Amino acid sequence: MEYVIELKNVDKEFKVLNRHEGLKGSFQDLFSRDYKIIKAVNDVSMNIKPGEIVGYLGPNGAGKSTTIKMMTGVLQPTRGEILVNGRIPYKNRTANAQNIGVVFGQRSQLWWSLPLIESFKLLKDIYGISDKDYKDMLTLYESLVDIKELYSKPVRQMSLGQRTLSDILAAFLHNPPIVFLDEPTIGLDVSMKAKIRNLIKALNKEKNTTVILTTHDMGDVDALCERIVIIDKGTMLYDNDIEHLRSFFGAYRTLLIKTKKHPEELSEDEKNAELTAVETIVKEDFTDKDFTFATTDEGWCSILIDESQVRLMKVLNHIQEKMKVYDVRLEEISTESVIRKIYEDAENLKKAN
Amino acid sequence: MKRLGFYISIYRKIIIQDIKSKMSYRSDFIISMIGMILTDVSELLAFYIMFLNFPSVCGWSYHEMLFLYGFSLVALTPLQCLFDNNWHLRHYVYDGEFIKYCFRPINVFFYYISEDFDTKGLGQFFVGMGTIVYAWYKLDLPVTFVNIAALIVALFAASLFMVAIMNIAAASCFFLTNSGYIMVTMNKFRDYAKYPVTIFPIFFRIIFTFIIPIAFIAYFPSLVILRPAEIPFLTWFSPVYGIIFFYISYRIWMWGASKYSGTGS
Incomplete structure (x- = not known):
């Protein structure tokens, strides 16, 4: 036996009642035979x-x-x-x-x-x-x-x-x-x-x-x-x-920048405001390029950049011209970002495959 | 299908361990035992007070009624001790926890039911036995081998009925989301089990004999001992009915369990 587990074209469907809204809808549901099929595994x-x-x-x-x-x-x-x-x-x-x-x-x-x-x-x-x-x-x-x-x-x-x-x-x-x-x-x-x-x-x-x-x-x-x-x-x-x-995602690198002296002291809203500011600056110059923006726990802004589209240094230079940057870090893409990337654009991956 | 001996040996081990662990919480163990005994004794007291005013109920004397009551207590002991986990079933089903019982290479019903042994039932058993012995003595019933054997068979059959009723009531949670009241209602019926079925109007008599067969829990089996001359024909079959009814309840329970796992997370 070569494989311990073999799955071949497995589908799993569930029958779910189409629910109606409101009190009247609830009464309708009591007698309804109106089912929809949900494909949990395809x-x-x-x-x-x-x-x-x-x-x-x-x-x-x-x-x-x-x-x-x-x-x-x-x-x-x-x-x-x-x-x-x-x-x-x-x-x-x-x-x-x-x-x-x-x-x-x-x-x-x-x-x-x-x-x-x-x-x-x-x-x-x-x-x-x-x-x-x-x-x-x-x-x-x-x-x-x-x-x-x-x-x-x-x-x-x-x-x-x-x-x-x-x-x-x-x-x-x-x-x-x-x-x-x-x-x-x-x-x-x-x-x-x-x-x-x-x-x-x-x-x-x-x-x-x-x-x-x-x-x-x-x-x-x-x-x-x-x-x-x-x-x-x-x-x-x-x-x-x-x-x-x-x-597969080798061209991706993460740019981390610190836009405040003590970003870890910011509230969630302030962190988000910082991120939006960075996002606006980046997007106004590189309108046709794809980025993924996020805030880290320490309040740094993280930008996932596809270097086959635009060089990371170019993005950094542009940001520095527009706002004060206290510190910079570069990271190779982590497994976490890879997975997130896959969830985000499953379609792209299918094309690439 | 695993052999019966396998299940009996595992069941014995689980129960011994469970009782041991429950006894290690000593005060909890003793208080719950006393609580159960007090509940039963206070009901006995109510009986006594009632019979201070009425010499008999529908031709049933005080000591006959006591016998019936004691009989029902003992007959309900297996339900209380061995099948108490049924009360938690709907919570397990509701929050999806029931799935964990499906991963072992043993029968799901057995695995689920064997998990808990309720020691409170033991107090009930002793009160019930005491009441039967007292009533037996007062009624001057003969102590013969046949009588004792009949009592044991009758108790066995009777307990199967109550267990089966509660199995079905518990299994309703596989089909309904809000099934708690079904168990509570069914559980209430066991209060009626300790009265002779003849005191009820004919409508309820039919229901309690054929639909929700609580008449088999104490009334019919007790007749075998108390009034062997006037036993309805049905009574002789109560052990067979008990086994069939229990089997039906088991199938319903298992059917529900398989339906449950079919609905996904």
Whole structure:
């Protein structure tokens, strides 16, 4: 078996009632048969090899969760084929569940009131893990993270970070060929994020587990994923490795300028006013060129420039003539801006492809 | 399909662990137990006061009524102890949290229901047993093997009915967004279970026998012990009905669960 996951032209449609407005409309809805069809996933195809870590990205409501639910056998695709471990997931949910691990957002799947080790023991029974495999796995866990001190702690008393950690370990416990992680680092502090990323990477390396990861945190992508798949409005926009993506946007650079002495002290409105001022200046001279403007957390104005259209230095010179600039920084395009760029103009990308 | 032995062994382990963890919150455990006992005892008191004024209700004596009441308490214990998680179902469904029960290689109904063991029900069980024993003694019922066996079978059948009713009521949340009142209403019906069905007008008697079969929770099964001479023919089938009704409720629950996951996030 060359691929652990195969998706071929997968569609998923939902039937939604066309709602009418107002009180009268609500009464109409009671008897209405007026449905519209919403395409949550539209003609998605991908093949995933054993041991890959795939970042599955897209804005909220893009169809990520729907795809994952189809791969885990909870949802049935409207059209198309899905094979997971060579099996059709929705036709036999339990057999599929035996061979995957799932961590879904912030919803802990462990027994809320039980100490962690008791949850592990129950999972051992549920998945039929042999004594030896179970012991080996715990030894591996103990070598990777400080899990021992959590064993006797009930899940309800854990911090979010500890709970996420425990949930991830629980998902890998029966050594499934595939693990789905839905936003595993959401809401965690920086050091906990790093810990979770290292853990995922180590488990993937040690057990050659395929990991499908959805996230909005580009740190996760940079740290873990060799390959990313981007989806928006149900349609696949991109499927390739991350280096290819960056080189694709190689002509883009980010210009950061400081227009006030202490921009970090400005209010949100003042920051936006600064940005608008810069935007006006740039746009009046380079009317036909594309830029992306944003404010950083420290109050700097960031301008994403396509150097194949206009040289960055030219833009900077122009700004300096018109207003006082206190400081300047240049940055290569970050993964984050690349992804944002893709969401923003999916159409351009399609043309370029 | 996994074997029955597998599920029993897992169920036993989950329940032991759950009870252990609940007992570790000692004051919480004791107070909720006492609360449940007080509720039941105060109802017994109401019975007693009522019978100070009336010698019998529709031909049912005080001690027969006590028996019926105790019987209904014990019959409701499995519902209270083992199926209490049904009360939370609509919250899980409403905020999408229910999906997490779909990722394990075991039956979804089993996984969901086994998650919680409500220790409050134990207090109810002891009050109920005490009441049955007291009424048994006062009514001078014979203590024979057949009688005890009949009592156990009758209790088993009776509890299935109430569990099935609440399963269906809980499953309504898969189909309706505001289903809380259905559970509350159905739960109210169990108050009627402790009266002989003959005190109700014929209309309700039919409803309580065939539509919402609460007459099977205490009335019909108790007749087997109390008045074996005047048992309606239906009674003999109540264990079979109980199993069938429970199975139907399970299918409805599972159907709802599969429909739920079909509606997306």
